[in-house]
Amino acid sequence: MLKAEDYLVGETAWCPGCGNFSIRNALASALSELELSPHEVLICSGIGQAAKTPHYIRANGFNGLHGRALPPALGSRAANKNLKVIVASGDGDSYGEGGNHFIHNIRRNPNLAHLIHNNQVYGLTKGQASPTSEQGMITGVQVNGVAAPALNPLAMGLVLGAGFVARCFSGEKEHLKETIKAAINFEGYALVDILQPCVSFNKVNTWGWYKQRVYFPEIKDPQDWPAAMEMSRQWGEKIPLGIFYNHPRPIFESSLPALEGEPLASRPFDPASMSRVQDEFL
Amino acid sequence: MLKAEDYLVGETAWCPGCGNFSIRNALASALSELELSPHEVLICSGIGQAAKTPHYIRANGFNGLHGRALPPALGSRAANKNLKVIVASGDGDSYGEGGNHFIHNIRRNPNLAHLIHNNQVYGLTKGQASPTSEQGMITGVQVNGVAAPALNPLAMGLVLGAGFVARCFSGEKEHLKETIKAAINFEGYALVDILQPCVSFNKVNTWGWYKQRVYFPEIKDPQDWPAAMEMSRQWGEKIPLGIFYNHPRPIFESSLPALEGEPLASRPFDPASMSRVQDEFL
Amino acid sequence: MEVNILVGGAAGQGMDTVMNLLGKALTREGYGLIYTKDYMSRVRGGHNFSRLRIAAGKPWSNVETFDILVALNEETYYLHHDNLAPSGRVIYDPRLFDLPDDETRGVSVELENLAEEAGGKVMANTVAVGALLVLIGLPGTAVEELLKETFADKEGVAEENILALKAGMDAASRFCSSCFPLPSKSEGGKKLFIDGNQVLGMAALASGCRFLSAYPMTPSTGVMNYLAGKMKDYPIVVEQAEDEIAAVNMALGASYTGARSLTCTSGGGFSLMVEGLSLAGMTETPLVIILAMRPGPATGLPTRTEQGDLEFAIHGGHGEFPRAVLAATSHEDAFYRLNKAFELADRYQIPVLFLSDQNFADTHRTVEQYDFSRLNYNRCLAEEGQYEEPYKRYRFTESGVSPRALPGQFADQVVLVDSDEHDENGNIIEGAQARRLMVDKRMRKLTALAEEMDEPDLYGDPHPDTLLIGWGSTYGVLREAVDALSASGAKTAMLHFSDIWPLPRKRLNSLLPEVKLSCCVENNVTGQLASIIRRETGHLINRSILKYDGRPLLAHEIIAEVEKNAES
Amino acid sequence: MEVNILVGGAAGQGMDTVMNLLGKALTREGYGLIYTKDYMSRVRGGHNFSRLRIAAGKPWSNVETFDILVALNEETYYLHHDNLAPSGRVIYDPRLFDLPDDETRGVSVELENLAEEAGGKVMANTVAVGALLVLIGLPGTAVEELLKETFADKEGVAEENILALKAGMDAASRFCSSCFPLPSKSEGGKKLFIDGNQVLGMAALASGCRFLSAYPMTPSTGVMNYLAGKMKDYPIVVEQAEDEIAAVNMALGASYTGARSLTCTSGGGFSLMVEGLSLAGMTETPLVIILAMRPGPATGLPTRTEQGDLEFAIHGGHGEFPRAVLAATSHEDAFYRLNKAFELADRYQIPVLFLSDQNFADTHRTVEQYDFSRLNYNRCLAEEGQYEEPYKRYRFTESGVSPRALPGQFADQVVLVDSDEHDENGNIIEGAQARRLMVDKRMRKLTALAEEMDEPDLYGDPHPDTLLIGWGSTYGVLREAVDALSASGAKTAMLHFSDIWPLPRKRLNSLLPEVKLSCCVENNVTGQLASIIRRETGHLINRSILKYDGRPLLAHEIIAEVEKNAES
């Protein structure tokens, strides 16, 4: 069994004090505790600070285009259902540029864990508002303050039928690690929105700001949708953390006859054997 | 004052019996009753059967790209705030290809009415599933039946902060017309999802199917969000119609200092008068 | 001797049914034919029509004039009667409309009434088929067989249709029978009756394509329909994406993890895919994209044909990376060509664009059965022991092609691909030297790739005075034009490209200096191939014949243009 | 006589502050300079550096060797000391690291300590500026002035910074003072100190651009930042779009309804915009797109430079439609050139691509003040009485340009634009003839448009033996290369394109046959301009100097390559 440290590779390009470090560590610990070997795991990401994660965790990695972390993850589930697929990317990536894939992959429900490093800002491009930026936050582009209300990813997940909806905070490391483990083990699409301080650009939602507000509500029934909705809409003085909803439904892969048996990627093939397919045109 | 018929132009390319006709008529009547002249109105659409609407209503029209009805509508609100902007397009257009614009324009809250001709199918491309197709519906592409649950546009609208959320049925013409009028008059983004039979490709959600199910619930408080959420989630044996939520909030345009005064489009300008802007670089 | 038929009516009136029945029956009877569609971007109403040409050997293209007009509505008669041969015939339903008094070619068949008598109005098309059979002197047996196969599961339906068919035959035989004698049958056993999209779908399936993600878009949707239809019985996943961006990125994910992957679209969707194309180039992920062209810009003419996206296919996507562009020329070739596209994608770990267009996609022809043993499935993956440990996805090699492993293929080895510039391992780099090395590595692939390109097909006089140059779906019509021009004594040949990029130049360089007139024939307004030839070889093509009205080129148009030129 | 300075350190250490202060102060004092940035795609750490060159007249490009190195960390010293002149100096903080014993060029200044003493560590950069001032013999007054302006709202901060500045001056003066004498001042009054993105942003604002929708993407974001900063005081809306697709479509909506509209992006974002580009072509909606290039494919090197998207700019987007492609060559020209882009977009109702790159975008230079009266704002709209009723958006005209009205402009007239092929009114059509007419109408614009293109700038010997050809941001470096080559006696000239498409050909056609050596110099790996020249004129460019490591070309590299060629 590999230890958490064994999953850590590469020299990070993150700022000292960035919340990404804790998320990376939690992910490494989760993989270690789940006894997943690096070659069994695939991490997909888009572009951004968070999206550099595949370079910093020893595992297979698809570091694709900005906003496009989910589609290759979906494709990889079709081609090789044996891979544990984790999407680890930013809030801009997942909810901004990638918003349409967010909507429709929740509906599809592929078996993967989606970890959003939600620093409520565009980090890599130096501090513009992201879809989750607080209303009123002033940036170099939002000079009059962010006009639109912040997008609520958990509530969106719930109305779109996500079976696993959780909020974490990078500063609550144990909870984060356990939630990531649960998300990876969850059969279906698991949404984990992780509040993450960006020390360089988000001067509103700092570590202290989060720390003061987060709490762990008692979750009586993780299959109580209205309760989950209510919790996911709490934001402000008090911000609840936890797995608000946990209710599996049939996964994308189960609708595909081709996925019975060996993974598609490893099945042998001989074109010559196929000639009967032309009979229908005779 | 123009009569409803005066707004009808062009030879429609829709199938006889299509629900689009009623929507077109309701829109024409609404414009007439609101005493809006054709040149004061702009209809934006994408591509699809519904998206042909700008050709069939006498008004300004921007018949753009598939999925991209909302962005030009937003741009047009910035350039000319005097125009009454209506987006009239399909479910595939608005919730499929255009999903990301749907999300983020709800958040922006521009002053426009978004009418979705929701036939729960891709009409123009001959019958593939749309995001709102019923789970299990069989098509030429979804040969094993639609696997994902249908997207619920109203619930999405609600969690994203839409201030006006309504469901109509093309077969309930008076209600449809009145709702369109209310949507056009609403100060902000108004979402009107209109159930519309597609006689050629949707053999599940037919006129009769809808007719049997739709009803008008009593809406006690159109500002009761949880109640609106509950109504918008009702689907199946009973499908409620009505303006489930009506709760204005500051509009996109109000956050823009440039929009005070004359519309941007009509302000005169002389570049030579601008030379002071270079002073900051001296 | 040949017979040409045009069936026209409103969308939804079922021209397809008529043509499919008749085409398949004729194919089974051993005739060579081509069937093309002209249809509007709507579901009901408007005016659509289809042409069927039955000719000796195998006809390569359709012609403008015809012998039999099936006018399913009055408009059809007025729109088309000018091109009906003087000796031709019009099948029409006298209950729907009357022909003008001076029209002597009418074959009035009460299509709807007879259908209703047979069991239902919907069978009016079957009645029309019956009438057609009589006019061309084909016995009903083949069609009856087909009806039985088609409606095998639906009790009584085949029988009713056979009644309708016979009613049509009876009705028409009162006017004329076998008045349009069929040409000689084609040789060489049973043929396929198949359209271009089906050819490509079948080729993909038989090439071991395991994953198609696409978003519906005319005229590419047929490929998706074909493959979706195979999901129940074959190891393939077809996923309708939420948009074309998702489509191309899903396909890249599936390819990266090991499935031969495909996406298909038309111009507008391709526009949305070019960022993913660029990603394929950067990550060196094999991918085949079928780009079925239609007239642009923007939505353009959704159901029409054009060859307007060639330069876009070559230059689309930001940054510089190797790619191949191949095209569907004929039903005969495209089957093997698409297999080649998959092979090239895997061998060079590059994206391969496969250009089709509405003209190719929607055209049915009779073709020889395909030889599936000519297809390949070489994934070119690193085998155990064929890579150095630790595995590095982008290891530098002389050819520029790195040993490719799949995620999970080797215990303890991981595969990292990256959209940023990267080192051999796939990790982000920023250094100037590292960048240069990686660009050079990718670009080195072009040397061997260029060698793989087939020279354009040379057909006609080996030392021509006039050289017609084309690419893609104009193959057939150019061939017929060359035949006709040659028959009238002009030394004519054609050079036709199926592999377009990297542009094969040998034949161009040897032929162009020799010919008196070089002429690019293209279905676009700017003459894109001619520009590319000049760019790559310096040769200025003398003349271009360009058609950009959304309709396919016809042989007589090309011939007239060439002859006009010869005169001047 | 010139002075070259390199400041290096980790991202976040504030090289920008040093350079901006110094650069602006020098500009105010009347010196000509250029300041370029080399930075990584990260926010903290790594290694970034900036170069500042102060030279007589106005320097056009930077050079590799320098006189003063400000090493904000140890790594910087080791990475760069090789290129420090033997007589050079290294400013460093001895509390952070030591120089090697044999390094005699050290100017040790306790940057952080002195800053802390003055009021805070953050002012370490101000201390460094002080040290620099001493070395180049510039009095502190100009910087002090600047500090006062910058911190006008923040009580006490300016004073503290002035203390820090003086501490730096004192510390450095112990080593050497005025040991790098400054060149002569440039002539002609007060100059601007401005970077490329600011030039474009200001040009847009002063061209009456009223709407910018964009999605942040390096190196284009500076344009967005500039214009967003003006939202409070000028009639302009800047909207951050949810993605680049939204950005381009929003801009089209705003343009259609009457605002001069702009979007800006880099290659990946442009890939996502090309469908919208095609829509602009089809709907004939004026639009300017600034494409700030960076190395691709895919994410590539986000903060580096490349000229890799020229052919993509010309051919991107499906279907065929007229467009213009212009480029930023120098700060002097780009200001007026972008105005021309807006004018062309309005005059021809077409999309205009304006190519910039990281090298241009991030480079500050001192330039003459712009003459705003040279800018135009001609919207080319139909005035009352200048259109036929009913108004038809796509009325056929000889020029191909239809009278353009805005929605709501005329009572009872409506304006319909359509992504499908359409008739004069804007309504969907499908007919062959109607299609042909509308394609011809659009394409007719090209005739006049081509006439608008400026011939490439010819600089150097009017009858050169060697002709260097370039485009875009290489203007300055080519100019310096030509000067140097000419000075050494070689008959050299450059032909430099700012208007690229439709390609102006007169000068090419007259010069290329005369020169002994033609050489395209490009920041890409495939030599795109050379290909385009061959495509359009048939001329084969003899040689290409290509750099594709993400760094801008340097004059000495070009000179060496040209001389190597001259020898062989």
Ligand SMILES: Cc1ncc(C[n+]2csc(CCOP(=O)(O)OP(=O)(O)O)c2C)c(N)n1
């Ligand atoms: C198509 C495209 N558009 C824009 C960019 C530029 N870009 C890179 S990362 C980023 C935002 C990142 O924000 P987020 O996803 O929240 O990640 P963070 O850096 O905050 O972790 C943007 C806009 C890009 N790479 N590609």
Ligand SMILES: Cc1ncc(C[n+]2csc(CCOP(=O)(O)OP(=O)(O)O)c2C)c(N)n1
């Ligand atoms: C980029 C792009 N992709 C695909 C298409 C093809 N297309 C046209 S309409 C349509 C679906 C229309 O469905 P919907 O929006 O529900 O409209 P309906 O026809 O049902 O009214 C599609 C996929 C296109 N025109 N452009």
Ligand code: SF4
């Ligand atoms: S910019 Fe913000 S998110 Fe990015 S590494 Fe720095 S602290 Fe983290």
Ligand code: SF4
């Ligand atoms: S296909 Fe369906 S939606 Fe389209 S016009 Fe016909 S009935 Fe209406």
Ligand SMILES: [Mg+2]
């Ligand atoms: Mg972020």
Ligand SMILES: [Mg+2]
């Ligand atoms: Mg629909």
